[in-house]
Amino acid sequence: MIPFLDLKKINEPYETAFQEKLKTVLHNGWYILGKEVEMFERKFAEYCQSKYCIGVGNGLDALILIFKGYIELGKLQKGDEVIVPANTYIASILSILQADLVPVLVEPKLETFNINPDLIEEKITSKTKAILAVHLYGQLSEMDKINKIAGKYNLIVVEDAAQSHGAENNIKSKIDPEASGLKSAVAFSFYPGKNLGCLGDGGAITTNDAELAKVLFSLRNYGSEQKYHNEYIGINSRLDELQAGFLNLKLPNLNADNEKRRKIAKRYLSEIKNDKIKLPFWDFSNNHVFHLFVIRTENRNDLQNYLVQNNIQTLIHYPIPPHKQKAFFSETFGWNNLSFPVTEKIHNEVLSLPMSPVLTESEVDFIIEILNQY
Numbered sequence: 001m002i003p004f005l006d007l008k009k010i011n012e013p014y015e016t017a018f019q020e021k022l023k024t025v026l027h028n029g030w031y032i033l034g035k036e037v038e039m040f041e042r043k044f045a046e047y048c049q050s051k052y053c054i055g056v057g058n059g060l061d062a063l064i065l066i067f068k069g070y071i072e073l074g075k076l077q078k079g080d081e082v083i084v085p086a087n088t089y090i091a092s093i094l095s096i097l098q099a100d101l102v103p104v105l106v107e108p109k110l111e112t113f114n115i116n117p118d119l120i121e122e123k124i125t126s127k128t129k130a131i132l133a134v135h136l137y138g139q140l141s142e143m144d145k146i147n148k149i150a151g152k153y154n155l156i157v158v159e160d161a162a163q164s165h166g167a168e169n170n171i172k173s174k175i176d177p178e179a180s181g182l183k184s185a186v187a188f189s190f191y192p193g194k195n196l197g198c199l200g201d202g203g204a205i206t207t208n209d210a211e212l213a214k215v216l217f218s219l220r221n222y223g224s225e226q227k228y229h230n231e232y233i234g235i236n237s238r239l240d241e242l243q244a245g246f247l248n249l250k251l252p253n254l255n256a257d258n259e260k261r262r263k264i265a266k267r268y269l270s271e272i273k274n275d276k277i278k279l280p281f282w283d284f285s286n287n288h289v290f291h292l293f294v295i296r297t298e299n300r301n302d303l304q305n306y307l308v309q310n311n312i313q314t315l316i317h318y319p320i321p322p323h324k325q326k327a328f329f330s331e332t333f334g335w336n337n338l339s340f341p342v343t344e345k346i347h348n349e350v351l352s353l354p355m356s357p358v359l360t361e362s363e364v365d366f367i368i369e370i371l372n373q374y
């Protein structure tokens with residue numbers, strides 16, 4: 001069976017280095033917010049060409065903390081509306097709700113799976129204060145257009161980059177808060193299956209906003225910068241020292257891993273030839289890091305079963321759109337009556353093919369051959 005994602009194979013090359021790192025951390029005798037976290041924050045900020053990086057417990061917390069940070073700074077208020085794509089992973093929407101803000105769903109483009117910037121302005125009201133752009137499947141949203149709208153309406157821009165570590169324009173973080181007056185921050189997850197993954201939960205926030213960074217360093221640690229002095233009502237969401245140690249070993253290979261993913265994507269795009277399969281859009285720029293390679297097909301169950309019979313494992317990202325989730329059935333939401341045809345079509349038709357830096361040439365050959373015979 002070709003597995004959808006072979007995490008063991010991804011981490012095996014690091015085994016000796018991981019063991020050495022465990023020894024180092026063990027012998028340091030300092031297990032929370034120590035040298036490894038500090039080093040990772042410095043290296044990841046540098047990698048993202050951002051002024052600040054704040055290591056946190058996971059990707060969801062990274063998003064929640066950004067919103068809570070802007071609330072502490074008085075830039076957001078409880079009840080403010082946040083524009084978010086309707087077809088994202090649930091975490092994006094939960095983060096808005098956990099910060100007592102109101103998500104306003106906007107349809108994506110069928111071609112890119114990312115928020116349709118042309119549909120944002122019609123959803124803006126006097127309560128709209130932020131846009132949460134999600135770079136789904138590893139492809140950057142149309143940030144030039146989104147930033148322009150944010151500038152026009154003075155909105156905060158938050159990016160959910162949990163699936164897009166290393167995508168080019170994430171790195172060249174385009175917003176300079178001093179020059180543009182715009183507020184922005186980016187959230188990352190290091191969940192094991194992400195393009196940069198640790199051996200448990202982990203996350204980070206990058207930003208050029210000094211004021212926000214200062215609040216976030218405190219908020220993630222009980223609202224305290226100086227031990228037992230609490231300035232904010234914070235939470236406990238710190239990047240684990242040992243996980244930071246593992247990430248320090250993996251970060252130097254992230255660009256090469258992303259390049260391997262793009263190489264596989266190039267082959268899938270040029271060699272899969274089947275009318276029943278719609279291939280994803282890609283402009284061949286480095287603004288896509290192919291966290292997932294997602295095709296569309298009208299008879300998804302049939303194709304997925306056929307692939308299983310041929311020893312190819314696929315997954316669906318995601319089978320149920322957020323507005324159709326049971327969590328939002330209540331009267332306060334009433335989301336289940338909402339209609340998002342593009343989002344619903346995507347959730348009915350998408351299928352993720354095996355994609356990872358350890359997928360071999362012959363496995364890719366085989367997957368293409370089997371798909372072309374379907």
Ligand SMILES: *Cc1c(COP(=O)(O)O)cnc(C)c1O
Pocket residue numbers: 058059060061088089091092134160162163189190191201202203
């Ligand atoms: C994985 C993911 C998250 C959440 O990250 P966790 O570390 O699992 O909390 C948020 N948004 C998107 C788009 C994700 O894929």
